[in-house]
Amino acid sequence: MSIGVLLVDDEDLIRAGLRAIIDAEADLSVLGEAGDGAQAVAKARALEPDVVLMDVRMPAVDGIQATRHILDNQPRPPKIIVVTTFENDDYVYDALRAGANGFLLKRSRPAEIVQAIRAVVAGDSLLFPAKIRALAERNRPQQPPAGRAMAKLTDREADVLRLMSTGLSNAEIAGELVVSLQTVKTHVGNVLGKLGARDRTQAVIVAYESGFIQPR
Amino acid sequence: MSIALRPMTGGITYRRWAYLILGGALFVPYVLAGAVLLPLALIRVQYLFGNAVHLLLILLCVAILMVLTSFIPAVRTVEGAAVRELLGGPITEHGVGSARSWAARWRWTAWFVLHILVGGLVSLVTLFVPPMAVVSFTEPFVSNQNLGGLRLPQGHGVWRWVIPIGGILALICVIYAVAAAGAILARLAPIFLGPSAADRLAAAEDRARTLAQRNRLARELHDSVGHALSVVSIQAGAAGRVLDTDPEFARRALSAIEESARSAMTDLDHVLGLLREDAEDGSSRTPRSSLDALDELVASTELTGISVDLRVTGDLAAVPQVVSREAYRIVQEGLTNVLRHAGKVQVTVCVDVQPELLVELTMVNPLGNPGPAGHRLGRGGRGLPGMRERVTVLHGQLTAGAVGNEWRVNVILPLHLSAHA
Numbered sequence: 001m002s003i004g005v006l007l008v009d010d011e012d013l014i015r016a017g018l019r020a021i022i023d024a025e026a027d028l029s030v031l032g033e034a035g036d037g038a039q040a041v042a043k044a045r046a047l048e049p050d051v052v053l054m055d056v057r058m059p060a061v062d063g064i065q066a067t068r069h070i071l072d073n074q075p076r077p078p079k080i081i082v083v084t085t086f087e088n089d090d091y092v093y094d095a096l097r098a099g100a101n102g103f104l105l106k107r108s109r110p111a112e113i114v115q116a117i118r119a120v121v122a123g124d125s126l127l128f129p130a131k132i133r134a135l136a137e138r139n140r141p142q143q144p145p146a147g148r149a150m151a152k153l154t155d156r157e158a159d160v161l162r163l164m165s166t167g168l169s170n171a172e173i174a175g176e177l178v179v180s181l182q183t184v185k186t187h188v189g190n191v192l193g194k195l196g197a198r199d200r201t202q203a204v205i206v207a208y209e210s211g212f213i214q215p216r
Numbered sequence: 217m218s219i220a221l222r223p224m225t226g227g228i229t230y231r232r233w234a235y236l237i238l239g240g241a242l243f244v245p246y247v248l249a250g251a252v253l254l255p256l257a258l259i260r261v262q263y264l265f266g267n268a269v270h271l272l273l274i275l276l277c278v279a280i281l282m283v284l285t286s287f288i289p290a291v292r293t294v295e296g297a298a299v300r301e302l303l304g305g306p307i308t309e310h311g312v313g314s315a316r317s318w319a320a321r322w323r324w325t326a327w328f329v330l331h332i333l334v335g336g337l338v339s340l341v342t343l344f345v346p347p348m349a350v351v352s353f354t355e356p357f358v359s360n361q362n363l364g365g366l367r368l369p370q371g372h373g374v375w376r377w378v379i380p381i382g383g384i385l386a387l388i389c390v391i392y393a394v395a396a397a398g399a400i401l402a403r404l405a406p407i408f409l410g411p412s413a414a415d416r417l418a419a420a421e422d423r424a425r426t427l428a429q430r431n432r433l434a435r436e437l438h439d440s441v442g443h444a445l446s447v448v449s450i451q452a453g454a455a456g457r458v459l460d461t462d463p464e465f466a467r468r469a470l471s472a473i474e475e476s477a478r479s480a481m482t483d484l485d486h487v488l489g490l491l492r493e494d495a496e497d498g499s500s501r502t503p504r505s506s507l508d509a510l511d512e513l514v515a516s517t518e519l520t521g522i523s524v525d526l527r528v529t530g531d532l533a534a535v536p537q538v539v540s541r542e543a544y545r546i547v548q549e550g551l552t553n554v555l556r557h558a559g560k561v562q563v564t565v566c567v568d569v570q571p572e573l574l575v576e577l578t579m580v581n582p583l584g585n586p587g588p589a590g591h592r593l594g595r596g597g598r599g600l601p602g603m604r605e606r607v608t609v610l611h612g613q614l615t616a617g618a619v620g621n622e623w624r625v626n627v628i629l630p631l632h633l634s635a636h637a
Contacts, residue, residue, distance in 0.1 A: 014450055020469070024454075024458050
């Protein structure tokens, strides 16, 4: 069972390059391509991919709007990876807040690109924790909005959230805290539930924005 | 103690003293005018209206002379330099403002008058007190001193030393007084000479413009070069992955990479052109000439002995300013090249504007005696490479070469960048 990918970018050459890179992997396959946000929404519904590689800056409907629309309206939404030219791009953070599961730079090596797709499907570790931290630091709000939700976490759940934010996978967290993998999964599930987060990327963003984790 | 001594030991006191003496020197012409020239010139007034009116009129004339002097821009320049270098104090941080408005000019005038009046007073004291102090030192040793017509009583015993000590005290008082006057002037200088609200506004506008330009360049780089390099890295990465399995894709990827890199270079040229334009705008405040000024260019060129046949078709006003300015410079460089390489010959310059599309420049001249043109480029100006650079920035085309026994330069510039981007 291979991972189905939808490519969204307004530039043909970017899509063709990504397609070649992804199709060269045995466990990945490109299901389709879209040239703008509106097409992306339609194709995501029709093709039901596992992962969408979404360009942020596109004419008409941009990647942020398309991300929001797909996540809100599709019964079993795909994982969404935002693809960007520059890492200091405020659009990227907006897309992450809109629910994207991670982001990828267009200049990433082919190995990093396919690794990111696999990681986001497995969902048990964070993509590029350092860069998300940097983005969260730059976009930090003045008023912590979700401070109360944070207070409901148990000490152990808070530990797990802190380790998640550094990019550790569930197995690594289990090793760090000397507990079973199943226990970690339970904790992660509880953290996501209490924070109302879709996945660990969202949970970590909430953690930074609420001041629960101090960026440094 | 050291603070109390600082006015005497600090170099700033003596620099400010020099500034005040300078004011005294400036005062001298007005003293001459007020004491010698004007009383003679206005002698009839004295006969008709009496001494008081005469004196009043003289003072008024001196004041008017001072005010008129202060309006001379060169005087402001010198005064500003003297304030910065000699007076010092807070004005060196604020910077001397320009006298753009009349309000600012009158503030300069007030300062100028203040400078020469205080300076005159200080100069007078400087001329009088130190020599007197020196003379007073000799008092205990010489009898029947004559100090400026004043006969001092000969002291006895300890009293003999009273006068030299008085001389030293007077000298110290003068130093402190001058230091105080200098310090007060330095404190006041920003009020009179500091940048006005209009100056500060202009500076803020300059900063805003620079920022906007920088943002524009960042956006250009982001949109064009960043995009092209993304394509290059993804296509190259993909080609590497599928080189063995799909050589046809790899071949296509290579040509896409080539194209993207080339278009990135062109865009980079364009952005660097904008940067250079910004730098030129910043370095010279004079507006740059555009095609409207071709007639003047032709006239000044003909002074060098070249005869120019200028033919313009189409509406020059329809050419955007950026293109028009560059086109003017291209013609200018072309004419310079003709003079340099072909000598004093007849040149035909054709400017053809096709609305909404392009402007075509053609320059034709016979090959002159010094040999074929193009062989000695790079001497002095930037010649053909410089022209080519300008043309590239505007996404235009340039052809140059010998046709028969004529040298022909043809330049086509699109009127709008987007038409060719």
